[in-house]
Amino acid sequence: MTNFKDRVRELVTEKASVLCIGLDAALPRQRALNVVPEAYFVDADDNEGRLNFSLNIMSQTALFAVAIKVNEQYMRGLTAIQHRRLTEFAHQHKLVAIYDSKLGDIRDSVESALFHYHEWGYDGITFNPLAGNLKEVVQIARKFEPPIGILVLTLMSNPEAEKYMRHAVVDGKPMFMVVAEEVRECEADGCIVAATGHVTEEDIKAIRRVVGSDRILLVPGVGTQKGNPEKVLRAVGRNTLIVIARDVIYSDNPGNRALEYSRSLRPLAQL
Amino acid sequence: MTNFKDRVRELVTEKASVLCIGLDAALPRQRALNVVPEAYFVDADDNEGRLNFSLNIMSQTALFAVAIKVNEQYMRGLTAIQHRRLTEFAHQHKLVAIYDSKLGDIRDSVESALFHYHEWGYDGITFNPLAGNLKEVVQIARKFEPPIGILVLTLMSNPEAEKYMRHAVVDGKPMFMVVAEEVRECEADGCIVAATGHVTEEDIKAIRRVVGSDRILLVPGVGTQKGNPEKVLRAVGRNTLIVIARDVIYSDNPGNRALEYSRSLRPLAQL
Numbered sequence: 001m002t003n004f005k006d007r008v009r010e011l012v013t014e015k016a017s018v019l020c021i022g023l024d025a026a027l028p029r030q031r032a033l034n035v036v037p038e039a040y041f042v043d044a045d046d047n048e049g050r051l052n053f054s055l056n057i058m059s060q061t062a063l064f065a066v067a068i069k070v071n072e073q074y075m076r077g078l079t080a081i082q083h084r085r086l087t088e089f090a091h092q093h094k095l096v097a098i099y100d101s102k103l104g105d106i107r108d109s110v111e112s113a114l115f116h117y118h119e120w121g122y123d124g125i126t127f128n129p130l131a132g133n134l135k136e137v138v139q140i141a142r143k144f145e146p147p148i149g150i151l152v153l154t155l156m157s158n159p160e161a162e163k164y165m166r167h168a169v170v171d172g173k174p175m176f177m178v179v180a181e182e183v184r185e186c187e188a189d190g191c192i193v194a195a196t197g198h199v200t201e202e203d204i205k206a207i208r209r210v211v212g213s214d215r216i217l218l219v220p221g222v223g224t225q226k227g228n229p230e231k232v233l234r235a236v237g238r239n240t241l242i243v244i245a246r247d248v249i250y251s252d253n254p255g256n257r258a259l260e261y262s263r264s265l266r267p268l269a270q271l
Numbered sequence: 272m273t274n275f276k277d278r279v280r281e282l283v284t285e286k287a288s289v290l291c292i293g294l295d296a297a298l299p300r301q302r303a304l305n306v307v308p309e310a311y312f313v314d315a316d317d318n319e320g321r322l323n324f325s326l327n328i329m330s331q332t333a334l335f336a337v338a339i340k341v342n343e344q345y346m347r348g349l350t351a352i353q354h355r356r357l358t359e360f361a362h363q364h365k366l367v368a369i370y371d372s373k374l375g376d377i378r379d380s381v382e383s384a385l386f387h388y389h390e391w392g393y394d395g396i397t398f399n400p401l402a403g404n405l406k407e408v409v410q411i412a413r414k415f416e417p418p419i420g421i422l423v424l425t426l427m428s429n430p431e432a433e434k435y436m437r438h439a440v441v442d443g444k445p446m447f448m449v450v451a452e453e454v455r456e457c458e459a460d461g462c463i464v465a466a467t468g469h470v471t472e473e474d475i476k477a478i479r480r481v482v483g484s485d486r487i488l489l490v491p492g493v494g495t496q497k498g499n500p501e502k503v504l505r506a507v508g509r510n511t512l513i514v515i516a517r518d519v520i521y522s523d524n525p526g527n528r529a530l531e532y533s534r535s536l537r538p539l540a541q542l
Contacts, residue, residue, distance in 0.1 A: 026383060030383065047351075071383075073374075073383040073384040076351075076387040077387060078348075078350075079350060080348040104373055104375070105373060106427065107429060111302070112295075115298075130401045130424065130427075130432075131432050153401065158377045158403070161401075164400070164441070167441055168435070170435070175435065
């Protein structure tokens with residue numbers, strides 16, 4: 001079977017898009033704005049409602065997107081069967097399914113988590129590198145068929161992320177650069193690098209330089225989080241996925257919004 | 272309502288135990304050893320089997336334990352209703368329910384995760400500090416009624432954890448000490464500090480010194496992971512929970528094993 005990186009590349013070329021739809025399916029009672037419409041919960045429980053909303057978003061956007069990112073913090077409580085419905089639907093629509101779990105744990109627990117992600121049908125996951133065991137995790141992820149792609153949190157968007165990711169220093173280098181080196185050396189599939197807040201064009205270029213052109217950069221923060229698309233377009237290089245979540249999924253016309261993003265980001269698909 | 276730290280203290284005094292049972296409920300097809308017995312899956316699906324196993328373990332050990340730690344990497348796929356059955360059962364048996372999720376995310380996603388943990392009935396969660404936003408997370412967790420306890424990964428047991436937790440330096444201090452300072456300053460409920468591998472008695476004492484005697488130290492690694500109980504007994508101080516997982520839950524007689532651990536760790540309940 002095709003590995004994660006190759007599958008992403010194939011779809012980027014085929015669809016001429018680098019768009020990854022972020023499925024942040026919030027329940028109506030959970031907050032005031034940006035929630036799944038009430039209509040999805042008529043005669044459906046929390047799980048069915050969030051699942052059907054997600055399937056509907058995929059139907060509308062799949063022509064213009066190459067991946068979905070399922071945010072665990074919003075999709076908590078779905079069963080294995082429901083996750084499988086979600087990933088099978090994604091695959092039928094030629095979308096790579098990324099589970100945004102920010103996994104970070106000791107070996108036995110990582111093995112258990114990957115066992116479940118694999119049964120649920122996800123192609124790739126997000127990983128928190130704090131426990132230092134990326135090499136081991138990549139090796140475990142490779143044993144599955146197909147191998148599970150590992151995308152590593154490298155530089156996050158929130159202002160406080162600088163505290164450790166930038167200001168913690170290993171051998172004179174900021175932590176995010178050491179994480180990028182670890183991604184290259186351990187042959188992980190790529191990095192998650194925000195495109196907003198304290199993250200500069202130079203930061204993104206430096207990370208790309210370290211990991212090389214063949215790794216995936218997964219870049220959130222361009223939509224609602226107010227990332228600067230020009231900065232991103234200049235810095236990320238080829239093999240990039242741009243995540244747009246609420247700007248697409250909670251818009252009046254998700255298909256049109258996805259098309260607009262896909263077009264404005266098309267130069268990245270043609271690098 | 273009582274906050275997390277006070278509730279733990281009450282139960283430690285009442286039960287004269289510092290034992291926290293780690294519910295690492297692995298499916299039989301997931302690995303060769305240390306799995307939930309097949310009998311639990313006769314006429315029951317993966318979720319019901321793992322849930323019933325967990326309830327049964329609680330029934331047998333609740334007299335000798337004060338908390339359960341539900342490891343998300345093993346319990347993936349449970350529904351909200353099933354999590355609620357688990358936490359209600361824990362509360363009926365005077366057990367504090369900790370969800371070992373190692374949450375680490377940006378604000379909106381943290382809010383969403385805590386919304387779900389609260390609905391599921393958990394009293395406390397584990398937190399990964401890499402994103403640097405502990406203060407914000409503690410503030411969000413306090414808005415729930417009852418407030419959700421936040422226990423922060425400070426020093427993990429796996430050998431590679433030294434790479435960042437010890438060797439990344441902020442203002443001349445190892446990262447784990449800076450995390451401990453953050454726990455104190457942000458008024459988080461406590462630290463997770465392993466008792467095995469590279470972690471020394473001096474490390475544990477230094478963390479305790481920084482966070483003060485009123486915070487919880489949640490300490491895995493004493494059972495199967497071969498932590499040294501004497502080292503732990505000398506270093507952790509009062510307000511400590513010792514996590515034992517497979518040594519209890521997969522033993523022939525979980526109740527007896529829990530009783531044995533409870534007795535050998537009793538000096539910590541009497542500090």
